[in-house]
Amino acid sequence: MKATRKAIADPVNVIMVSYMRPNDLERSATSILNNTTIPIKLTILDNSTGVNDHVLDRLCSDTRVAIIYNPMNYGKAKCYNMYLDTILTGDENDFFVSVDADIEVKARWLDTLIEDSFIIAENNFGMLAPTYVDRLDSDEIPEKPLVHQMIDTRHVQGGVYYNKRLGGGLLLINKHFYYEAGGFDPEILYGGDDGRLCNAALRLDKFVGFTTNVKVKHLRYDETVEYQSWKRLHLNDKIVKHGHWD
Secondary structure (H helix, E strand, O other): OOOOHHHOOOOEEEEEEEOOOHHHHHHHHHHHHHOOOOOEEEEEEEOOOOOOHHHHHHHOOOOOEEEEEOOOOOOHHHHHHHHHHHHOOOOOOOEEEEEEOOEEOOOOHHHHHHHHHHHOHHHOEEEEEEEEOOOOOOOOOOOOOOOOOOOOOEEEEOOEEEOOOOOOOEEEEEHHHHHHHOOOOOOOOOOOHHHHHHHHHHHHOOEEEEEEEEEEEEOOOOOOHHHHHHHHHHHHOOOOOOOOOO
């Protein structure tokens, strides 16, 4: 079954949490605005305490963009807990997009994600992720198209596959599933938030998978060796409550 624009009741909510990575943020948000033709509302929840302001000032000139400035680094889960209900107020769509501020997209990314989600709508759709590639101008599909593990992977239809573990950089999420699952893990500042939802999908018998019909790039222009070391430590120790840039 193919989705059409008539299936989209309101502008699709695309939600991005940003940190002190202005170069990645600008490239990510600009790619979304330039490569999305269906109506969207891009809400940026900014944790940079001023570092990203020069980028956000340019982005907010687009009427599709709304920005919420946080006084400190709340992390991803807390931002969603604080703002998601307000963002989704009046939204009659069954889904929203969660995207990290270091993901670059190409043309028709959202149209195709939505179309492919309708292929699995009858299978208790929970979440659908894209395929991550090193180059957006390449048609090559990597052997391991996910950020995380390939577990119990099976082909569904076309380019759509079931897989137990998704990379959380960009997710089309069924909002009813999100609330039933309890959302992102409030104990995690950032990183690993997708694991809680994948575990909930198993518990609730919801479909999670990826599509090779949508390709995105994980940007690393603002990553440092120190940041990578901190993130590994944080993922293995929930006691770490502060971000690398706090």
